[in-house]
Amino acid sequence: MKISQAFKFEAAHRLPNVPETHRCSRLHGHSYRVEVQLEGPVDPHTGFVADFFDIEECFAGVLEALDHRCLNDVEGLENPTAENIAIWIWDRLGSRLHQLSAIRVYETADCWAEYQGR
Numbered sequence: 001m002k003i004s005q006a007f008k009f010e011a012a013h014r015l016p017n018v019p020e021t022h023r024c025s026r027l028h029g030h031s032y033r034v035e036v037q038l039e040g041p042v043d044p045h046t047g048f049v050a051d052f053f054d055i056e057e058c059f060a061g062v063l064e065a066l067d068h069r070c071l072n073d074v075e076g077l078e079n080p081t082a083e084n085i086a087i088w089i090w091d092r093l094g095s096r097l098h099q100l101s102a103i104r105v106y107e108t109a110d111c112w113a114e115y116q117g118r
């Protein structure tokens, strides 16, 4: 069974490794959406794969680190592409959410990157 919980944060970034002519080389902002997906058996007693409240608690530190920040200033996110943000979040949640199966980061409504630990 898969479950997923979505979170939102606002942040600025610029992409340092694209050509100067690329518009994303300039500082700009996004309303990011992150989906945290877990996969595992349904506990017969609780009826949960995991409690959404526990996922929310684990995600609080990520939100604190990213919301209303310039992502380039966050350690490990010097090149804050959607792909690198997904990996960065996985690296912080993986040890706390052992059923973590995917992190999906939407930069816009139409563009996302998903990391499944590889």
Ligand SMILES: Nc1nc2c(c(=O)[nH]1)N=C([C@H](O)[C@H](O)COP(=O)(O)OP(=O)(O)OP(=O)(O)O)CN2
Residues within 6 Å of the ligand: 015, 023, 024, 080, 081, 082, 083, 107, 108, 110, 111
């Ligand atoms: N593989 C990736 N490609 C791109 C990334 C990325 O993280 N991974 N990032 C960017 C830019 O940062 C960003 O997505 C540009 O966003 P924006 O121009 O706001 O998005 P739209 O194209 O949807 O904007 P419209 O104004 O609606 O056309 C680029 N590539």
